[in-house]
Amino acid sequence: MRVVGLLSGTSVDAIDVAAADVALAGDRIELHPLGHAEHPWPAGLAERVLAVLPPATTTAGELCALDNEIGRAFAAVAVDAVATIARGRADLVATLGQTVFHDVPATGGACRGTLQLGQPAWIGEATGLPVVSDLRAADVAAGGHGAPLASTLDALWLAGPGGPRAALNLGGIANATVVFGAGEPVTTFDTGPGNCLLDLAAARRTGRRMDRDGELAAAGSIRRDLLDRLLAHPYFALPAPKSTGRELFGAAYLDAALGGLPEPSTPDLLATLTELTAVTAGDALHGYRPAEVVVSGGGARNPALRAALRRRLPAAAWSSSDRLGLPSDAKEAYLVTLLGALTWHHLAGTVPGRDDRTATGARHPAVLGRVTPLRTPAAATPIRLVLAPSPPAG
Numbered sequence: 001m002r003v004v005g006l007l008s009g010t011s012v013d014a015i016d017v018a019a020a021d022v023a024l025a026g027d028r029i030e031l032h033p034l035g036h037a038e039h040p041w042p043a044g045l046a047e048r049v050l051a052v053l054p055p056a057t058t059t060a061g062e063l064c065a066l067d068n069e070i071g072r073a074f075a076a077v078a079v080d081a082v083a084t085i086a087r088g089r090a091d092l093v094a095t096l097g098q099t100v101f102h103d104v105p106a107t108g109g110a111c112r113g114t115l116q117l118g119q120p121a122w123i124g125e126a127t128g129l130p131v132v133s134d135l136r137a138a139d140v141a142a143g144g145h146g147a148p149l150a151s152t153l154d155a156l157w158l159a160g161p162g163g164p165r166a167a168l169n170l171g172g173i174a175n176a177t178v179v180f181g182a183g184e185p186v187t188t189f190d191t192g193p194g195n196c197l198l199d200l201a202a203a204r205r206t207g208r209r210m211d212r213d214g215e216l217a218a219a220g221s222i223r224r225d226l227l228d229r230l231l232a233h234p235y236f237a238l239p240a241p242k243s244t245g246r247e248l249f250g251a252a253y254l255d256a257a258l259g260g261l262p263e264p265s266t267p268d269l270l271a272t273l274t275e276l277t278a279v280t281a282g283d284a285l286h287g288y289r290p291a292e293v294v295v296s297g298g299g300a301r302n303p304a305l306r307a308a309l310r311r312r313l314p315a316a317a318w319s320s321s322d323r324l325g326l327p328s329d330a331k332e333a334y335l336v337t338l339l340g341a342l343t344w345h346h347l348a349g350t351v352p353g354r355d356d357r358t359a360t361g362a363r364h365p366a367v368l369g370r371v372t373p374l375r376t377p378a379a380a381t382p383i384r385l386v387l388a389p390s391p392p393a394g
Contacts, residue, residue, distance in 0.1 A: 001344065002034075002089060004081045005336030006074050006123075007096035010172025010246060011195055011298065012046045013209060014038040015077050018333035019086040022341035029156060031338060035085040036330035039077045045069055049117075052100055054247045063100075063117070070098050071119030075126035082127055093123050094132040094340025094369075096149075096332075102245040104145065108238040110361070111145040120372045131372040132340040138369065139350055144362030145243035148175035151188035151359040152342075153335045155179055155351040157324075158294065166290035166316070168309075169331065170299025172196040173245055174281050177359070178288045185352045187288070188359045189240035192233075192280040193249040195299050197273045200251060205266040214304025217274040220267025229257040230276050236284075241353060241361040274304050282312025289315070296321040296331040343369045 004019045018036035022029065041049075048066060052058040074095055082090045097116030104111045120133035136146030154167040154177035167177045174194035178187040195210070202211045211217055233253065235244055254273075258264075264272065277299070285293065293316045299305050300320060310318055321328050342349045348365030350358040358365055 001091040001341060002086055003337040003340045004078055004086055004090050004093045005095070005333045005338075005340060006078060006081075006093065007332055007336050008041075008070075008098045008118075009298075009332065010099065011199055012041070012049050012098065012172075013199075013298070014040060015073060016330065016333040017077050017081045017085070018330045018337060019081055019090065020334055020337040022337060024345065029338070029341070031334065033326070033330075033334060034087070036327060036333055037081065037085060038329065039080075042069075042073050045073060049098060049100065054101065054250055055252045066100075067117040067119045068122065070117045071122035074118050075122040078123050079126050082129075090127070090129060092132065092340055092344055093127055093129050094135070094336045094343070095120060095123060096135055096336050097133060099245065102147070102243065102247060104243055104245075104247070106248055107234055108242065110143060111140050111243060114140055114146050124372045124375050128375055130344075130374055132343045132369045133372065135336075135339055135343070135349065135369040138366040139358070139360050139362050142358075142362035142364055142366045144350065144358055144360035144366075145241055146360065147243040148177065148188050148190060149339060149349065149360070149368075150175060150332065150335055151177040151186055152349055152351050153331075153338055154188070155186045155359065157326075159183070162291055164288055164290050165292045165294065166285050166288065167294045167296070167321075168281060168285070170194045170277070170281075170295065170297035170302075170305065171332070172199070173249070174277060174297075174299070176281065176285055178285070178290060185354050186359045187240050187354065189284065190243045191284045192236060192244065193273070193277055194297065195277075195302075196246060196249060197254055197276070198270060200254065201266075201269050201273055205269065211270050211302075214270075214274060214302040216267045217270040217304040220265065220269070220271030222275045223261075223264050223268050223272045225261055226257060226264060226269075226272050227275055227279075229261075230272075231279065236280055241357075241359060243360075271304075274302070274308055277305060278308030278312050282309055285316075286313055292317045292319060294319055294321050294324060296326070296328040298329070300328045339368055343367055343371070
């Protein structure tokens with residue numbers, strides 16, 4: 001089947017879309033990438049999303065408005081992707097939506113809930129296609145974290161001789177999967193901040209959305225007093241599986257670490273935050289001794305971050321997902337096409353982990369998401385309701 005996959009990541013920097021032909025072939029899945037694109041948010045909408053993220057408060061009315069406006073924005077991207085990337089034909093749209101809250105205790109434990117916005121009915125109405133959405137909730141209900149769902153693609157894609165191999169995705173939050181061999185349990189977890197704090201600091205100090213190519217960080221020096229405070233967060237000592245988000249690693253976390261310290265220069269601040277991402281990701285992977293680390297996500301384009309990661313994990317061979325056939329900027333969008341196809345075929349969207357749990361920590365594998373059906377009913381609508389007598393008790 002031909003699937004269009006949509007998402008917006010923790011950085012809320014764009015709407016990502018990809019299309020792929022996905023086929024079941026015995027005990028394997030064949031994924032044929034057709035192309036991908038990155039679409040800007042409609043004017044002002046990304047800023048409104050960022051404005052409701054923790055520690056901000058909001059209203060039910062604003063969440064309702066955002067759910068529908070994000071849905072319409074995703075619908076426009078899906079229509080364009082069907083016409084262009086999918087070459088005028090698609091069977092299914094899958095969407096991961098926009099996460100606005102991920103409820104995990106700061107001290108660890110089960111995920112209590114997760115909320116993604118982007119009403120799928122708008123996508124179905126605009127494209128005339130069935131839509132798979134809400135891909136995290138079933139895993140959370142089964143005791144999992146609902147993340148990182150990239151572990152499903154990583155486990156199927158990177159299994160093979162020469163392991164263990166690790167996948168490291170450097171989005172707003174960085175996540176990693178360690179793959180040991182075909183069919184073997186995998187380990188997955190969010191390592192901590194990826195680009196989110198770097199983007200926050202760049203916006204505050206320069207007015208720009210990011211430190212492009214890590215230029216400011218490369219010109220700065222690491223402030224050890226600030227780095228030590230940042231690394232003291234208890235999340236980093238928690239065992240896998242685990243997940244996190246801006247709820248823990250946002251403005252309040254950064255401001256608390258900066259409190260009472262001499263004000264760092266902008267280059268020093270960005271150098272320190274780059275080192276934070278490298279230390280937490282590199283040290284988290286170090287114990288698994290990966291022979292290769294396959295990097296993807298926006299942070300993979302940051303030379304300062306790449307260099308810092310290599311310093312933290314020098315024994316591993318570092319490569320980009322591009323080299324293995326998945327564009328670094330689009331890996332997560334292709335993940336969504338895979339998850340959508342699995343759901344459509346009533347197959348589990350998670351893979352085995354350790355201790356008789358899934359990689360995400362759930363008690364059992366789950367078919368992920370819910371399906372918004374075709375917009376045109378298949379049969380005539382009934383015009384009468386007849387109330388029949390209740391059957392006798394017993």
